[in-house]
Amino acid sequence: MNSSRRTGPGARAAIVLGCLCAGALLAGCSGGPGSARTAAATPVTERAAPAQRSAEALQGDYEETIADVLPSVVQIRGRDDLGSGVVYDDRGHIVTNAHVIGNERSFRVTTAGSEQPLTAELVFSYPEQDLAVVRLDSVPKGLRPAAFGDSGKVRVGQIVLAMGSPLGLSSSVTEGIVSATGRTVSESEDNGGTGATIANMIQTSASINPGNSGGALVDLDSKVIGIPTLAATDPNFGNSAAPGIGFAIPASMVTTVADQIIKDGKVTDSGRAALGITGRTVVDEQQRPAGVAVVSVxxxxxxxxxxxxxxxxxxxxxxxxxxxxxxxxxxxxxxxxGDRVKVTYLRDGAQSTVEVTLGEI
Structure with a gap:
């Protein structure tokens, strides 16, 4: 947290003190000393104690949540890439992003309690949802799994903390709020991205920086509600990061995918609809995107x-x-x-519409 923005009890006390001084001066201008003492001192004193208690309680919630969850957030390093992960169970399974894993199968994992990196192997990577599970070769004593929450109960405006290893700074924490839910976001294939399109993403103002990927987005009940995955970029400024716009895969999808990988070694039921084609974008005479050409069926x-x-x-x-x-x-x-949709397509310049029963990715 930026040290110039003090939000703890000390900052609140300084603000209250300023109000007391200002209130006394204003009252003195409009009446005698007695009226100043009566008008300013009593109401501000009544407001000061609850405000300070509220600030202290919120500070305590932050500190308790960080103490609960941060030991379950790890740093994952491959040959070239570095990211974060979350301890999923006491058998050494760790969930992270597929783009953190890339094409590698062996990793070094630094946990909160390990002085030296531990070795881990890939269990399965699922790029379609940008999720993967790795497993520690040896489970250290005291490894603490995180608790995953119900992402269906996530509310816009609730306070969240992002935990991970941004820019390689392990055990880092940023804070923000849930800015929106239900976002559908497409991930670029540039810089090692999977190109996945992911539905129901959680948008957050908590800072998401390189290295945060695969870490934890946490509510103040110490529950992981999402896995930070993407930070928005602004194409008008050279695709630089857009501050305060990050996205996390909801916990419900994380647990659905991770449970299948741990049980079966792969994703057996993606819940993702598919037409059953491969395709490519085509453009019109003005070089504008105009549809998807079917390459194979x-x-x-x-x-x-x-x-x-x-x-x-x-x-x-x-x-x-x-x-x-x-x-x-x-x-x-x-x-x-299983959904039935109407698909409109062009064939030899003629338009047709057919009903398609969607399959599964």
Missing amino acids: TNGGGADDAGIRPGDVITRVDDRSVTTITSLSEVLAEDAP
Whole structure:
């Protein structure tokens, strides 16, 4: 936290003291000494004690939450990349982002209680949701799993803390609020990103910097409500980071994916809808994105059953426009396997619409 912005009890006391001085001077201008003493001293004194107690309680909540959760947040280092992770269980499983893992299989993990890095191996990486699980080769004594909360109960405006290793600074904590929920965000493939489109992301004002990925977004009940994954960038300023706009994968998706990986060694039920095609973005005569050209169709998939063929250009799904492969991913992120949607496409210049039963990624 910036030292110039004091938000603890000391800062609040200084503000109250300033009000007392100002109140006494103003009252003295409009009346005698007695009226100044009566008008200023009593009301401000009555307000000061509850305000100070409230500030002390909030400070205590911050400190208790950090003490509870920070020992469960680890630093993960591969050959080239560095990120964060969260201890998932007492068997040494750690959940993190797939883009932290990259193409590597072996890692060095520094826990809160280890003087030297521990070795870990990849269990499974699931780039489609930008999640992965690694497992420590040897589980140290006292390894503390984090408690994961119900991300369905996350409220806009609630205070959250982001914990991880930004810029390699292990055990770092930033604070903010939940700015929005239910965001659908597409991750760039630049700088090692997976290119995944992820639905129901939590937007937060807590600082998310390189190295925070895979760490913990925590509420003041010491529950992990999300895994910080992305920071927004501003294309108007050379794709520099947009301060105060970060995104976290909700805990409900994290636990769904992690439980399957730990049990089966892979994701068996993604809950993510798919048309059953591979495609690429096409542009019109003005070089503007104009749809998704079907490159291949999965045999027996939804698109195949509906008669969609390679060379078709998809332009709409239901009433939602499709101009790029990213926008198609974002549209499908709002649907579920088994849903029936109307897909509009162009074939040899003629438009057709068919009903497709969505499959699963």
